[in-house]
Amino acid sequence: MFYFLAILWLVRSTKASLFWFYLWQLKEYHIGRFLDHFNTYKGKKLVFNTLNIVKVVLLLIFIPYPVLVFFLAIFIYIFEALKTGWDIFRRKLKKPILTKKTAFLVAADLLVEFSILVLLLIYVDNIRWFAFWLLLFDVLMPVIVSLVVLIFQPAAVFLRNRIIQKAKAKRKRFANLLVIGVTGSYGKTSTKDFLAGILSAKYKVLKTKEHQNSEVGVSQCILNDLTEDHEVFVCEMGAYNVGGIKLLCDITLPKIGVLTGINEQHMATFGSQENIIKAKYELIESLPPDGLAFFNAKNAYCVWLYKKTKVKKFLYGQEAEFLGQENILGAAAVARELGVAGDIISGFLEKSDKMPGIKIRNGINGLVVLDSTYSANPDGVLANLEYLKSFPGKKIIIMPCLIELGQASEAVHLTIGQKIAEVCDLAIIITGDRFREIKEGAGKKALFLEKSLDIFERIQNFCDKGDVILLQSRVPKELMKLLIR
16 A cells, blocks of 8 residues: 555656646746746645645644545545546646756656655555655645755756856857847847848848747857858847846847837846846947947837937837837848848838737637737737737637736736727636736726636637637637637
């Protein structure tokens, strides 16, 4: 019975630890972002869910009812082991992307789990107490995984710094390389992609890949992809703390900086709006005296920073007809200064008349699905809602509440709710963090639904052929499979 219970526990604990490593990786091993997740609706459910509460209750009543706790523990572990097998069969097991770092951390955690089992099997000779200790380690699993991450963090930082130093050394060897840094709270990826596309007509261009905007990602791009043939490097730069953009500039040595816009995104990790502004402006401050700085004219913070900038500077996007179009116009402005012919830029602009960052997909039953599930920030949501307004038929948005907005979260979600009231016929909100504020702004149009099948049923009953659904930010893959042909 000891070994049977141990195997069941190992199965469920391995599944749980993989999930917690997945979450740490999702938050880029940033402790502030990881902890802030537990302020969200989904984060709270990870701790205060029914199964966890039952386990805590069983631990509390163990002394008076050891037999009851033992049999319930067996039932729970059989259920969890079967659920793990079912999730594996359906390919729904949440696990981190395999890298050298995650492989090492998972191996270290499995060693910890195995050591716990061995020690319990050696020193605990009462099966009921054996079940008690297993339940206790279940409840503590998030802490155990987090300790594994944090214990090895100094080694990870050492390796990270080595990668950065190698990238710096390689970058310095390319004296004639023109580096264009692109940063902002939103619009970075679209602007980077548009700019790289236009410049490719005249130059040999390297750009950072998707989700490759951190110091390690940018360094790996330089080490793995940069060659003597490249003339221009378009580098997306992201950060969660003051000093992060400065570090990226030290690595890449940009001569041109593009500031796409500033809002409240990631205020929870930056601490204040002032820190966000300071961090984004680090790109402009890092430019050489003969550098060029480009600012989004549609963003008040950018206009303010433009006025205080001393190097040669430009405002772009004044003629944008809808929110988000300035990303294309910003790319065009930089390309124009770099000598790309006007007809090439015009031709590219003509091909880029759709909303940046949105893929138009065919939905079930003749529905039109606007896929903007890459990421979300306040300005991006508002821009996408404005774009949604241009479509005929009923208009629906499906989205979670936004995260990492800190003290600005309440006001931001109220504004989004008001925009929903203006544009949409229905808004399905899939997380509850700030549903109250969205509901206050959107009124009866806002509906809170979590389960994909419930959302799908509501869509089927509400929509007709030709209606448009905007999928904003992270929505369940199961729902996307149901809605998109």
